[in-house]
Amino acid sequence: MKFATIGHLLNKENLKEFPKPWIQNNLVISPEMNINGTTGYITGLLLTAEEMMTLPREKVRQNILDAACFLQEKYDVELIQLGALTTSVTEGGKWVVEQKQYHGFTNHGDSYTAAITCQAVLRAVNLFHKKPAEQNLAIVGAYGVIGEAASKILVPQFARTMLIGRRAEKLSELEHHLKGEYETTIDLKTQKADIIVTATSHPTGLLASEHVKKNAMVVDVSQPPNMSYDLCRKRPDICRIDGGYVDFPKEHHLPIPGMPPGKLFACIVEVIMQAMENERKNHVGSIDLNHLKKTEQWGEKYGFTLNELTNFGKPLTQHIRS
Template identity: 30%
Template structure:
């Protein structure tokens, strides 16, 4: 990795504030949630350099915590943007060449678009590699789906978003006998997306999550609280890829519908990855694809912004090429898991270990 750069990656507390903040200091786990909610909303807390990142035995980056929870970021977009901006300042101070926007830090900055004018650091939302890895997972699961469905019906929830748009275009580029239902609340955008791929793949449009009821494979790409996938939504024997953070499926789905397989989406294998002094919610050796994209860009010497707003298919192809150059370190779709537990796939069955 000689000559490569370094990176920073921004994260934030998710649904359980105490649980996430306890990764910084274990006693924080014992305070009531209401305390964290009030403190994060009202206090001008600075960003925290919560962990160092090592890959291939070398120090290559940092994880920077934005002290604003998922609910806070969605409820106060401007406040969230200010806090993300401070976290990017921290990344610059750490000497990072590129900063990746994790989870809702990408959402509140319009996929990094509000940071486009910054020239002191490259910015990426990680969505190009996320789209690539989700496509890889879809194609990995298609044989299992086709075994029961013949001609697989794929529903993409959040299709008009940054990752959803790219995944839709990737599937249309090589439809492999599938048909698509694109689901999004923003009718003009999803209608325009459907029209742009209609010559390549059979496609329909819907605006509520109820439309997944006939789908063989459901791809969740939106963190909207209005799109929480429940047991009543999915077809018998369906497969769900949940690539959302915070995730839009409940562990209860696996209990209430044992016939449905929920696969953790956008997970990348980097065997030598170690997060020193904290974690990103995954075990050593695994990362989210948005994190992996940031690392790939730094380790291959990229400068300037990369995926800001909606990634193009050219950017998806480029990040795949860069990942291939780092294949000795991994940077490919991880073996499938469901709520963090390994899954052994067979055409007719899937066994959760």
């Protein structure tokens, strides 16, 4: 089953990083990739993260649908993955599945991303010789697709969790699914957290210095990142970790700006694994934790796993030495 990911530009500068022939039909389209016999494309809308979230939603959705139909018709794609904020503007992908023009399968790729996020959180805590049961956690974007699954998995393991979102009613709904010690808030109350997970659709940096306590860890899943490179430089005590990065064999280095060799976004890895498995299903909306576990098993089977933790692609040596 041929796959394609549909992402978007992080910012206008991004466009310069792609060869001109890759741009066609309002899309950046990579050459066909072949991963052990499974073929597909990495593609992206020519909209920036900011435009994805501020242009009229119908227009952005139409762009996504046009891309899916084009990839289906011209490239024989049968499985698309909704990258970055394309999930956020399509109700977790449910809107795409309802459209008649596109007949293929859709996956948001968030199941493996949530799994890898939880693995990264637990790996980071362990790396600093701490115990989750003695640590305070904060999850920003707690009722989002990734945030909800991460909350279900992580809240019971931590001493106390602050669950943060923008809508009180969605936070109340989330409470029905959780066990453990937690509070919910619509304010960005991350100051007491030893470890912060960000998984929001906020299209720029969200955390400021005053939001993060000394020596805290931040697992930043959001794309674009919610903890900026500038804040990392200003606050070297904070250990920022790229959330949702998976180790991917170097020979398959995929052409994504800023992605270090040997790494790939978990959402893209999920769709590659689904294509390898020829699993002809949609995975949209709220995450089924059984499917999440299955993606972890696929990861082990195909050797795409979380190995080294990084910050903007660089190993965490500075923090691990101190």
